[in-house]
Amino acid sequence: MRYSTFAPPVSLSHLVRCFWVLESDAQSSGYIHRSMADCCTELLFHYKGLFHEIDEQERRTLSFRSGIHAQSYRYRRFITHEDFGIFGAYLYPYASKLLLNTPAAEFTNQMPDLHSALGPQGRELEERIILAPNTQERIRILSDFIHGRLSKLPTGYDHPAVSAVKYTVHAKHLPKVRDLASRFNLSERQFERKFSEYAGMSPKRFMRIVRFENACNLYRNKLEKSLTEIAYECGYFDQSHFIRDFKTFSGYEPGQYFSGHAEGTEWRD
Template sequence: MAAMKYFTIPPSADLARYVRFFWVLEHDLADSEPYFHRTMADGCAEMVFHFKGVFDEILRSNETERSFRSGIHGQSRSFRRFVIGQDFGIMGVYLYPYAIPALFGISAAELSNQMPDLTTFLGREGAELEERVMLAGDHARRVGIISDFLRKCIRSRDVHEPAVFSVIGSVIRSNGLARIPDLAAQSFLSTRQFERKFLAFSGFSPKLFSRIIRFHSALNEYGNKEKSLTEIAYECGYYDQSHFIHDFKAFSGEHPKTYFSGEAEGMGYRDV
């Protein structure tokens, strides 16, 4: 196989509240073997632009259907599988969960486990954005076009930041280990109000969101040959290895042993 390229690009300072980073994944298929890609459960949504090639999604029935050229991958509690038989290039915009209500004016919960194409999600503006990104000559221009679009979204909405924004940030920074009652107290809301607001701005209940963020802290240990699975499980806050394996399989479709061995499907970019 030809070399795969994966890299991230930081957002400009004025977008850093909403955008965690931009990412690019490119691959030239040197042979006729198709490339399989897998997305895993994620507490954050992302905008995705396929500027070269379009994937087919492999459904649970093992049938395939054409995926979008560009769209929004909402925060998700499970994995999806995709396949392509040609060279491809993807740019992603990895967002904080509360960016969905702040930038687009809808509850994050409406996007949970959804993958609408950009035109369905944003109408004519979405179609125009897709066309401009596809015609851009390089990654810097793509980032510039998307950044200008997001700035326009911010200007067109009176974005106020409720306390729950910083609470969601706290969960992410603590790798899902922050205590929910402490977070509710921090936001000066009753537990019920807190859970309702958290769902609207993150797309998930505080408990499920924390589990997914904790799972991601384990994913990020990929390549760390110094630690055993048991050590990774305990350091990431799992009570025991069986809880770790259960969550890992539910959120990725893989056993952690397969993932950390480097044999998991669609994880080639982790080695880049």
Template structure:
């Protein structure tokens, strides 16, 4: 399995964390591959340039998991393919959604939309150009140009709230919602409403999502699950188990074992 990232140009870094590529060749010993996407506080633009996936739902397999946008989500999804595949994606801050697409993040949470449905002709043209690109560096260039054009045509956003979301994502400080509101000179009610508009979820839920991501960053370390839980701000082991199961579908003992669906690229 081949996974790597591509850094966006500096002008795009305030909005796009990175571009990524996942490629894998199936074989007679591995006739199919199941991928599990977990809850995440960021948005992903995904392009299947080689093969495609079907989504596996509680009701069984669902045909046609097309390229599209998975907005910030507090749930997990499962996908399956029987072909060797190549995927190009962009990992985007949630507060970039209003800038790129002129829609509040609060209206997109947990949505997964194909480009035709969400962007119409512009989405279809973008997807076609990405699919026909000769390599992933060119795909990154095409998507960069598309996103920069969207930035120029949409209005600026609330800098205080953007700063607060960045703080939650990148700072290892563990603060309550009230403390965050005080830091950015807003009442708790104001902060909650405006944060949700740009992050897609209430501050309380978003803090849980980021705490999960912080824990997952410890994947492959030699730390015990207890150490990971404490370092990431979980009150106790049961709290840690509850959130990991809710957001990944797995007990943390299994998720961090290296055997869970969707973790293979972390083992590469």
């Protein structure tokens, strides 16, 4: 399993958190990937191999060749028996509002293919990314495309709620909603409405997912911290709250996830 990340151009760092590549050779038993709840959005391009999504009844549906994995408060499972290569751009959730002129909430928990989201431009972009000879060329093609979409936006599109969403994504100690609204000079009611427009969900749910992601990011330190220490460090009120949120957003008990043997975590190792 080979996983690498790449920093975006400085000119896109307000929109793109990183570019990434995940590759693997075929496994006889198949590889199951689990996408967990995430406060951010991804553009995905399968340049080698394809996955099937597995639903709760274990039925399988062929996934897209390229598409959008929007911000989500649910987990999903995918399987492949092929060699595969995936190129992705990890975006802040307000990307759909800025790049597609669509409120983020319309994409929440959705995975539309790129053709549906972008029409002919989506088909052209998919073909260019799939046929590109290497990762650096894929980054260049996608960066040029995003720059082109941004150039068509009116000036002054950076609403305070956009800054609030970005601030929250990176927060290690999450504030109360009223304090966050005050920080960005918005009334609490206005803040909740605009934040939801750009983040795709309410501030409270968004913060729950950020807290969950902060816990997941301690995965590499799983042998150095107890579950109680992880819960406390990430701001959970008690162990039961931690367990409930973790299972809702990942499908795992925390102990199972941090054991190092959970399905679909190989890419983190």
